[in-house]
Amino acid sequence: MAPTLADPFNDSSALINFVINQGNGVKGLSELGLKALPKQYIQPLEERMCMNSIVPQGSIPIIDMSNWEDPNVAKSICDAASAWGFFQIVNHDVPVEVLENVKDATYNFFRLPAEVKNKYSKEHSSSNNVRFGTSFTPQAEKSLEWKDYLSLFYVSEEEASALWPPVCRQQVLDYMKKSELVIKQLLQVLMKGLNVNEIDAAKESLLMGSMRTNLNYYPKCPNPELTVGVGRHSDVSTLTILLQDEIGGLFVRGNKGDDWIHVPPIKGSLVINVGDALQIMSNGRYRSVEHRVVANGSKNRISVPIFVNPRPADMIGPLPELATNGEKPIYKQVLYSDYVKHFFRKAHDGKKTVEFAEL
Numbered sequence: 001m002a003p004t005l006a007d008p009f010n011d012s013s014a015l016i017n018f019v020i021n022q023g024n025g026v027k028g029l030s031e032l033g034l035k036a037l038p039k040q041y042i043q044p045l046e047e048r049m050c051m052n053s054i055v056p057q058g059s060i061p062i063i064d065m066s067n068w069e070d071p072n073v074a075k076s077i078c079d080a081a082s083a084w085g086f087f088q089i090v091n092h093d094v095p096v097e098v099l100e101n102v103k104d105a106t107y108n109f110f111r112l113p114a115e116v117k118n119k120y121s122k123e124h125s126s127s128n129n130v131r132f133g134t135s136f137t138p139q140a141e142k143s144l145e146w147k148d149y150l151s152l153f154y155v156s157e158e159e160a161s162a163l164w165p166p167v168c169r170q171q172v173l174d175y176m177k178k179s180e181l182v183i184k185q186l187l188q189v190l191m192k193g194l195n196v197n198e199i200d201a202a203k204e205s206l207l208m209g210s211m212r213t214n215l216n217y218y219p220k221c222p223n224p225e226l227t228v229g230v231g232r233h234s235d236v237s238t239l240t241i242l243l244q245d246e247i248g249g250l251f252v253r254g255n256k257g258d259d260w261i262h263v264p265p266i267k268g269s270l271v272i273n274v275g276d277a278l279q280i281m282s283n284g285r286y287r288s289v290e291h292r293v294v295a296n297g298s299k300n301r302i303s304v305p306i307f308v309n310p311r312p313a314d315m316i317g318p319l320p321e322l323a324t325n326g327e328k329p330i331y332k333q334v335l336y337s338d339y340v341k342h343f344f345r346k347a348h349d350g351k352k353t354v355e356f357a358e359l
């Protein structure tokens with residue numbers, strides 16, 4: 001059916017100007033109260049979520065971290081990272097106020113006027129480490145994604161004080177700092193599962209030497225079924241620690257064919273997923289798994305992932321300890337910054353990024 005109003009964004013340069021150049025983002029589009037989705041956001045049929053592919057009873061593991069050193073808990077973490085690539089954790093040590101504060105801070109950032117947020121855009125930001133943007137890689141995408149974000153790459157407290165938006169700076173720093181313990185616990189267990197029993201300083205740096213926190217905002221959307229919040233992708237991280245609000249909409253690729261499994265919001269929980277860097281370093285034993293976010297027709301949604309990464313200048317490849325066990329490497333050594341560049345050069349395309357490192 002044709003939209004009742006003429007599409008004010010029929011001309012793509014008008015859309016780009018409003019959403020990107022003026023910094024209104026999709027939040028600005030959503031708040032115009034458009035009756036129909038601008039055509040630039042209409043995804044090809046094969047990229048839209050097909051309701052028949054959702055497994056109604058499917059769920060990813062939920063792991064209680066209070067006894068994380070218990071061999072049974074450790075086994076369930078390693079099994080989840082191999083079989084699912086995704087799990088949720090409860091009873092971790094990140095205080096619930098820290099999680100609530102970073103959610104509030106996310107709303108507070110996105111509530112700022114467009115011209116204030118736009119100071120952090122690619123065109124205006126004084127640093128590549130702070131980036132307000134929209135969609136994924138708009139210049140490389142045939143269809144845009146219905147999402148705005150603020151991305152904060154951590155270098156130091158000093159740099160954060162100087163460059164990060166004051167409205168969310170402290171809350172993001174607290175969230176990152178308080179998450180460090182559970183990140184270390186998870187990596188210790190996952191490494192032990194590969195017979196890597198000691199994480200020395202060099203290995204710690206390789207596994208978690210850099211961190212990026214994104215504040216994601218998915219505004220409510222006219223015709224949510226025609227678009228995506230985030231298209232199918234796997235993360236390029238070692239691990240991702242994701243805080244989501246109570247709205248839901250994150251789906252993970254199941255173990256069979258075209259199955260998708262919803263990740264239900266659980267108050268106080270964190271969603272953990274294996275990224276490509278850990279898949280590569282574990283020589284495929286732990287798997288990064290495709291996931292996507294649907295758009296919502298009636299509610300705004302936020303999420304706050306921490307991407308725990310190697311440092312850009314690190315070479316990543318199967319860990320040497322695996323080779324000493326006689327295992328044949330299936331990935332080559334790649335410079336992590338090249339891997340990340342490869343990811344951002346193209347639109348989201350499921351699990352394809354990892355082919356870059358295949359032997």
Ligand SMILES: O=C(O)CCC(=O)C(=O)O
Pocket residue numbers: 214216230235242244250291292293302303305
């Ligand atoms: O918003 C979410 O639940 C997931 C976001 C995501 O997959 C990402 O930022 O990589």
Ligand SMILES: [Fe+2]
Pocket residue numbers: 233234235291
């Ligand atoms: Fe992701």
